[in-house]
Amino acid sequence: MLISIIIPALNEEKYIAEVLEHCLELSGHFEIIVVDGGSHDQTISLTKAFESVKVLKTSKGRANQMNYGAQHAHGEILLFLHADTFLPEDAYASIIGLCQQDKVIAGSFRLIMKDKHPIFKFYRWCSQFSTEFFTYGDHGIFIINKTFKTISGYKNIDFMEDVEIQKRLRKQGKFRKLKSSVVTSNRRFQKNGVIYQLMIDTLLVILFKLGVPPNKLKHCYPDN
Numbered sequence: 710m711l712i713s714i715i716i717p718a719l720n721e722e723k724y725i726a727e728v729l730e731h732c733l734e735l736s737g738h739f740e741i742i743v744v745d746g747g748s749h750d751q752t753i754s755l756t757k758a759f760e761s762v763k764v765l766k767t768s769k770g771r772a773n774q775m776n777y778g779a780q781h782a783h784g785e786i787l788l789f790l791h792a793d794t795f796l797p798e799d800a801y802a803s804i805i806g807l808c809q810q811d812k813v814i815a816g817s818f819r820l821i822m823k824d825k826h827p828i829f830k831f832y833r834w835c836s837q838f839s840t841e842f843f844t845y846g847d848h849g850i851f852i853i854n855k856t857f858k859t860i861s862g863y864k865n866i867d868f869m870e871d872v873e874i875q876k877r878l879r880k881q882g883k884f885r886k887l888k889s890s891v892v893t894s895n896r897r898f899q900k901n902g903v904i905y906q907l908m909i910d911t912l913l914v915i916l917f918k919l920g921v922p923p924n925k926l927k928h929c930y931p932d933n
Contacts (some may be wrong), residue, residue: 710738710784710785710786710805711738711739711784711786711800711820712737712738712739712740712784712785712786712787712804712805712851712863713739713740713741713742713778713779713783713784713786713787713788713854714732714740714741714742714788714790714796715742715744715775715778715779715780715782715787715789715790716728716729716741716742716743716744716778716789716790716791716792717744717746717771717774717775717778717789717790717791717792718743718744718745718746718748718752718756718762718774718792719745719746719747719748719752719769720748720749720750720752721748721750721752721792721793722748722750722751722752722755723744723793724792724793724894725752725755725756725792726755726756726758727758728790728792728793728794728795728845729741729743729756729759729762730759731795732790732796733759733761733762735796735798735800735801736740736798736801736802737800737801737802737805738801739784739801740782740783740784741758741759741761741762741764742762742763742765742775742778742781742782743762743763743764743792744765744766744775744777744778744892745765745766745767745774746767746768746769746770746771746773746774747763747766747769747884750932753766756931763781765777765778765781770865770867771870772863772865772866772870773862773865775789775862775863775870776862776863776865779849779854780813783855784854784856785854786804786805786808786851786852786854787848787851787852787853787854787857788800788804788849788850788851789846789849789851789852790849790891791846791847791849791852791893793893793894793896794847794849794891794892794894795849795891795892795893796818796849796891797818797889797890797891797892799889800818800849800889803818803887803888803889803913804816804851804887806861807885807887808851808853809887810883811883812883813882813883813884813885814852814853814856814878814882814883814884815850815851815852815853815856815875815878815882815883815884815885816839816850816851816884816885816886816887817844817848817849817850817851817884817886817887818848818849818886818887818889818890818891819833819836819837819848819886819887819888819889819890820832820836820847820848820890820891820893821833821890821891821892821893821894822893822895823892823894823895824895824903826903828903828904829895829903832907833890836848836886836890837885837886838886839885840883841872841875841876842914844871844872844875844884844886845871845872846870846871847891847893848891850871850874850875851890852878854879856881856882859881860874860877860878860881861873862882866923866924867923867924867926867927868913868917868923868924868926868927869913869914869917869923869926870923872914872917873917873923878906880918891906892933909914913926916928919926
């Protein structure tokens with residue numbers, strides 16, 4: 710069974726090569742698709758150095774980029790991976806095993822942050838729960854391709870596309886968490902401070918749930 714790893718990228722020269730090298734070393738049957746949203750750094754040139762990686766270009770917007778990648782994917786399962794996030798060694802076997810369970814149509818990994826701040830131990834613990842409030846794009850969301858097409862993919866919104874799609878997925882079948890974890894960078898926390906960023910993240914999800922339009926929330930959450 711083929712899993713398509715779809716990586717939306719925008720000015721990711723700091724991380725993209727290392728993440729791609731890691732993906733290519735994983736055991737399993739993968740195809741890797743990087744969808745660039747208009748980078749003006751070395752992201753595209755670094756990506757093109759990997760001959761087995763498919764490079765696509767489209768307009769900026771994570772939802773738009775992921776949908777575009779899905780349109781060109783051949784995998785039975787679509788795995789949406791952030792460009793600064795590393796998959797666990799058992800990624801393929803874990804995903805296949807979970808998706809073969811009855812009525813499971815999507816899921817994600819748990820999350821480990823590259824930061825020794827004590828609060829991230831709690832953050833990691835929270836990531837085990839399969840709820841929209843504790844599951845985001847940087848957790849490595851994967852979806853059975855047929856289901857993704859059935860719900861017409863991500864909504865082309867500026868922000869919170871990862872939270873919004875889960876609501877529709879859970880109406881189609883089961884969304885489950887794996888026991889293994891992805892490891893992601895702490896760049897946003899380094900830039901803004903751990904406590905401040907966690908407060909902002911929590912507040913934005915609450916506001917989204919209350920109906921505040923994603924385009925307004927996006928102003929508080931720049932791309933990088």
